[in-house]
Amino acid sequence: MGSGPLSSRVAALCDDVGPRLGPAAQPHVLGVRRRLDEPLRVAIAGRLKAGKSTLVNALIGRRVAPTEVGECTRIVTQFRYGTADRVDVVRRDGRRTSLPLDEAGMIPQRLGVSRPEIAFVDVTLTSDHLRDLTVVDTPGLSSTNTAVSAGARQFLFAGQDGDGPDGPSTAAAPMDADVDDDSVGAISGAEAIVYVFTQSVRADDLEALEAFRAVSARLASNPINSLGLFNKVDKLVGGVADPWPVAGPLAADQGRVLRRVVSDVVPVVGLLAETTEAGRLTAADCEALRALAQLPAAARTVLLASVDLFTSRDCPVPREQRERLLRLLDLYGIGFAIAQLAARPQLSSGDLVRMLFQASGFPRLRHTLDQAFRWRTDAIKAGWGLSSLEKLASHTERPYDRELLRDAIERVLQQPEYHRLRLLEVAQLVSTGSVELPEPMEQELTRLALSTDPQWILGLPAAGAEQLGKAALEAATRWRVYAVAGASPAQSRVALVAHRGFFLLSQRIRAGHP
Numbered sequence: 001m002g003s004g005p006l007s008s009r010v011a012a013l014c015d016d017v018g019p020r021l022g023p024a025a026q027p028h029v030l031g032v033r034r035r036l037d038e039p040l041r042v043a044i045a046g047r048l049k050a051g052k053s054t055l056v057n058a059l060i061g062r063r064v065a066p067t068e069v070g071e072c073t074r075i076v077t078q079f080r081y082g083t084a085d086r087v088d089v090v091r092r093d094g095r096r097t098s099l100p101l102d103e104a105g106m107i108p109q110r111l112g113v114s115r116p117e118i119a120f121v122d123v124t125l126t127s128d129h130l131r132d133l134t135v136v137d138t139p140g141l142s143s144t145n146t147a148v149s150a151g152a153r154q155f156l157f158a159g160q161d162g163d164g165p166d167g168p169s170t171a172a173a174p175m176d177a178d179v180d181d182d183s184v185g186a187i188s189g190a191e192a193i194v195y196v197f198t199q200s201v202r203a204d205d206l207e208a209l210e211a212f213r214a215v216s217a218r219l220a221s222n223p224i225n226s227l228g229l230f231n232k233v234d235k236l237v238g239g240v241a242d243p244w245p246v247a248g249p250l251a252a253d254q255g256r257v258l259r260r261v262v263s264d265v266v267p268v269v270g271l272l273a274e275t276t277e278a279g280r281l282t283a284a285d286c287e288a289l290r291a292l293a294q295l296p297a298a299a300r301t302v303l304l305a306s307v308d309l310f311t312s313r314d315c316p317v318p319r320e321q322r323e324r325l326l327r328l329l330d331l332y333g334i335g336f337a338i339a340q341l342a343a344r345p346q347l348s349s350g351d352l353v354r355m356l357f358q359a360s361g362f363p364r365l366r367h368t369l370d371q372a373f374r375w376r377t378d379a380i381k382a383g384w385g386l387s388s389l390e391k392l393a394s395h396t397e398r399p400y401d402r403e404l405l406r407d408a409i410e411r412v413l414q415q416p417e418y419h420r421l422r423l424l425e426v427a428q429l430v431s432t433g434s435v436e437l438p439e440p441m442e443q444e445l446t447r448l449a450l451s452t453d454p455q456w457i458l459g460l461p462a463a464g465a466e467q468l469g470k471a472a473l474e475a476a477t478r479w480r481v482y483a484v485a486g487a488s489p490a491q492s493r494v495a496l497v498a499h500r501g502f503f504l505l506s507q508r509i510r511a512g513h514p
């Protein structure tokens, strides 16, 4: 993804100030600098068995993380881009042991290190999907094994306790602080989170999300960097019935419940996404589906009525093959594939896979990730970098270092572009309910914080530059009036930031580079 303009500026600050700092502060600044060049790190969190690892595999485009019916992810596992496939088991003391992937191309079940000694697993893959996204898989939050659960919590919600001077990079470690810099860097807290749930959102899920909001980065709370995934929607209505007419409205309801914690709730069938994205359907699988599609309609209906009937009925497709199909597609996916093949017997296997991928809901997830996260990466990273440096400035011993850092940070923040960080900050205060604003103002502020497109922000899709410039100035005036008249001190502070934001927008429009 490369770093955008905001994080490049913070990187330049690190390059400039780093070498002039004392030996205590310098490594922290180097750590921040390194981290700014890395892709956005997204943690996949959620309850036990929600389908987190399944979604991780779909995102990576390979089946590398084990997914099971029994509890299976016990260790925080990071997947990042590398020039060779490699599994590094990182111990609490920082030592690494490298392993190859197993013969199925997955993380081996046996890691060769006793579990309590393992800090995390660091997997590098040549997968192109990872070039601009690092994915972190986590153990289920309500794991029956409380130690595991605590590890995941600490990893995800780092920064609440043990807030070190360099913020997430050490605080995020699900372990004692005595690990080497590499390990610390590798598992620093995520900048964004995808929260996976199934069925209804429970009170303790909400608690977990709330906890995440306390992560120390400036922007690391809230709808701006969190996305909800409503997984396993194929299980909603049961059998082969189309779940989407139910899933859409339910996801929208959940989006409203969670509106203060996630930007959106996207319904998906993770299993279908994994199977299609990781290329798991073989020619034999497709042949079996074709054979099933050719059965008389009545026989198909009985077969697809339940998992039990599907595996136990007499049928030309061998039982093991049917069980495999269930593992790959489950009943809804099988029913969907058979319906397509029955309607169009000439359908190629490639087209069938594409249709299954569409039916998984994953395209919308990818789109939302691109829109909601990738787009905001620059600001999220810059905000994280600056808040880490601010924290360092307030903890560091040498007064000279403190001054140097504070001055440099202040200079960066005075740049007009950095106003976007302030905007995100206040938009987040408002969207999380910390500061209340009338609904239309809340929406206007969110649009201003989340986009650079004046037409969208101002709600004037067809307007030209002149009209947009005028509308931006009017908005600026409205916010100033609100700040001065009748607003509480907190509302007033938010309104002044919005005022300046619209003023800067009007200048941008006038200068001709929106």
Ligand SMILES: Nc1nc2c(ncn2[C@@H]2O[C@H](COP(=O)(O)OP(=O)(O)OP(=O)(O)O)[C@@H](O)[C@H]2O)c(=O)[nH]1
Pocket: 047, 048, 049, 050, 051, 052, 053, 054, 055, 066, 067, 068, 069, 070, 071, 072, 073, 074, 138, 139, 140, 141, 231, 232, 233, 234, 235, 268, 269, 270, 271, 272, 330
């Ligand atoms: N029917 C259906 N099954 C799914 C879906 N997503 C995941 N599964 C299945 O749910 C089971 C659990 O999936 P995992 O990905 O291992 O879940 P997890 O959240 O990583 O589980 P832990 O790591 O143990 O917390 C597996 O058998 C998956 O195949 C889905 O969308 N539909």
Ligand SMILES: [Mg+2]
Pocket: 052, 053, 054, 066, 067, 072, 073, 137, 138, 139
């Ligand atoms: Mg898992």
